[in-house]
Amino acid sequence: MSVPAHIEALRALLQPTSDGKRRLLSVPGCWDGLTALMIEQAGFEAAFLTGGGLAMARFGRPDMGLVAMSQVTETIEIIRDRVNLPLIVDGDTGFGNALNVAATVRAFERAGASVIQIEDQTSPKRCGHMAGKAVVSSAEMIGKVKAAVDARENTLISARTDAASVEGIDAALDRAEAYLEAGADFIFVEGPATFADTARVGAQFGGRVPLVHNLVEGGVTATKSGAELEAMGFAVALHPLLLLHGFAARAPNWLSVLRDNRSTEALEPEIATLQHMNGIVGARALIDEGARYGEVDL
Numbered sequence: 001m002s003v004p005a006h007i008e009a010l011r012a013l014l015q016p017t018s019d020g021k022r023r024l025l026s027v028p029g030c031w032d033g034l035t036a037l038m039i040e041q042a043g044f045e046a047a048f049l050t051g052g053g054l055a056m057a058r059f060g061r062p063d064m065g066l067v068a069m070s071q072v073t074e075t076i077e078i079i080r081d082r083v084n085l086p087l088i089v090d091g092d093t094g095f096g097n098a099l100n101v102a103a104t105v106r107a108f109e110r111a112g113a114s115v116i117q118i119e120d121q122t123s124p125k126r127c128g129h130m131a132g133k134a135v136v137s138s139a140e141m142i143g144k145v146k147a148a149v150d151a152r153e154n155t156l157i158s159a160r161t162d163a164a165s166v167e168g169i170d171a172a173l174d175r176a177e178a179y180l181e182a183g184a185d186f187i188f189v190e191g192p193a194t195f196a197d198t199a200r201v202g203a204q205f206g207g208r209v210p211l212v213h214n215l216v217e218g219g220v221t222a223t224k225s226g227a228e229l230e231a232m233g234f235a236v237a238l239h240p241l242l243l244l245h246g247f248a249a250r251a252p253n254w255l256s257v258l259r260d261n262r263s264t265e266a267l268e269p270e271i272a273t274l275q276h277m278n279g280i281v282g283a284r285a286l287i288d289e290g291a292r293y294g295e296v297d298l
Helices: 005-013 033-041 051-059 069-082 098-111 138-151 169-181 195-205 226-232 242-261 274-281 283-291
Strands: 025-030 047-049 087-090 115-119 156-161 186-189 211-214 236-239
Touching: 005 156, 025 033, 025 051, 025 242, 033 047, 033 069, 033 274, 047 069, 051 069, 051 087, 051 242, 069 087, 069 098, 098 115, 098 138, 115 138, 115 186, 138 156, 138 169, 156 169, 169 186, 169 195, 195 211, 195 226, 274 283
Parallel strands: 025 047, 025 236, 047 087, 087 115, 115 156, 156 186, 186 211, 211 236
Antiparallel strands: none
16 A cells, blocks of 8 residues: 555654754644635645544534544545645544554544544543543553554554643653554653643653644643744644634624624624635636536536
8 A cells, every 4th residue: 555645745744854853843623624725725734633623613512522433534534535734633542442443543544544643541531631531541552552553554643641630740751652662653742731841741752753732722731832842842733723712702793793783794804705715615626627527607
């Protein structure tokens, strides 16, 4: 099986420079074809299929393990049909035991995932920046990582530990070492509480493997600066909910204006038009393509 171009592109982006350091990739979150397309059009080099964003935007539910593996697979297929960007996919806990993880990896890879992220929370999981998390044993997660590595053809595996807020930063670093030894291609220590803890993660792993950090607005992070993360050795900064947070902040006012005025005329300076949307999604190009097959341009 030849290596897909989107995986090769991501590997190239994450190669260390001559001084052994990696440039930080800022990766916004998407949950459907439109958000992925807008990320690509904005010039980003990769996108993140966020499990939390998918749960909230598609189902109106919190990020608490309520989305099924098949629903994520379908979303990957939709996004991959629309964009060529490398796509990091949130695989939550792998949707079960090690055998479920293997099935998840095979399904996500067929659908077009570039990286599949698996975490060590118990099921049902919850957002990494929520209180009350619990983690499985290190041995169970090591088995999941090994199953993921054995099941994949080319897709990369990101191993995330949520142990920092449960067992402490030392335990989280020990788990991350074990997951790296089990074959993970990326390491993700979720939610280090202090700048010093974040720096410890970078110092221990940054020179050896691409490191992931989560930058959720309102979440647990000691720095919001990509430059600081890059200096500490991180390679990927996920911004999973940026677009959704923006929509949620503005939409109530738009709805209030319509409810009170029975018109959206007052909103015209700040919202898109149908023509704008057709430009984003490529209506003209699709019409031109249809003309090649005898379709009438109406």
